[in-house]
Amino acid sequence: MKHLIVTECYESIPISVMEEAALTPLEADELSRYVRIAGLDEDLIRITRTEVIFINYVGFIQLTSCSIEILPKVAGDDPVRSRKVLLRMLQKTGYLDIHESQLGLLVTEKMNLFEIIAYLFTGKLIKELNKGVYHSYRVQYEELQSVRGKINLVSQLQRTYNKSTDISCIFDEFQTDNVLNRILKAAIRRVITLSKHMETRKKARQSMIYLDEVDESVDIRQLPDEFNFDRNNKRFQESWRMAKLILSQTTSLSAAGKSQNTSILFKMNDLFEMYMAYLVKKVAMEVIVKDHSYKLLIKDGTQRGVFQLEPDLLVSLKNGSKVIIDTKWKRIDSSIARHGVQRNDFYQMYAYLTRYDDVGTVFLLYPHHDGIFNSGGTFLESWGLEQDERKKLKVFSISYEDEFKAIDELSTILL
Structure with a gap:
């Protein structure tokens, strides 16, 4: 199956029947339908008659006859390095649980993003299933010949009145067919359908044996954002998180549901913000993400606030001062006036x-x-308020590809 790799924002995929590294018009039409049905942002996936450009989205899309991997821009335009940078950002922001030793192995094998997540998912899941399948309690009401659990007094009195010899019982029954296991099994089925990696497929099939009694019917359009984990099922939390990634954008394009597309996509502006929050916490006293302390205006008469202010990071520094950091996954350029910082x-x-x-x-x-002519972490632009020049807006770029370098740069900026 054809696999295409493209850099977010900087590159495009041509639409042509003459080029090998291109989408055919039929594949482009399928992608367009999928974007619409899956509810993806059509402004960020621009499909014209001649090309497809991904803006802000990174990740993986599976079509019927090909797959597309969208990676962030890195120095040297190396897909392997770009994939490694993306994986590390997903690791540090909590999307994926990857040890450094695993990260090196996965990058060396040059698996695409879906294969990497499928590999991690099946490895983690089979490890937990080997310890035992998760069973949940379900309250059962049955008429039995002997007492099980406790007697349902209301129902039993009715039965005594009717001279029935059965006993109305209420009892808890263990079951493997529960929501969590259904989601895990649906993700396993998806992995078996799409993965080409031998070890991944082997672990997926082993997992299916453990979950044989679990119903496969699950509405992937209504996956819960959160799941109430307790001491009995908490060990499956990471597997559930990766299963959600695998299933979150799976969509049938036909009434029969035979042609399924799927994607694992992240918006880079959100991921960059979360990654910067992780890094800033390494050098600051306190970091509040998405502060909601203030509204921009107060409506006369009602005193109700309008236009919620929501700075990305409200940071308390070690010297007692406070600053705001707003992250922008945008391209600025030293050859443009004001480095291209936008008016809004x-x-x-x-x-x-x-x-x-x-x-x-x-x-x-x-x-x-x-x-950007200056090195990362060095001053680029600064402006002061006309009425109070002590209040400053300053612009910097961060070498986000290297975690330790980025931390050093943030320390220089903030301390």
């Missing part, structure tokens, strides 16, 4: 500076790349 970002940062009295500086952080 200026207005947004102005609102933070004026509303947060105890914040003296707002930092805009962008991903570093070769189009």
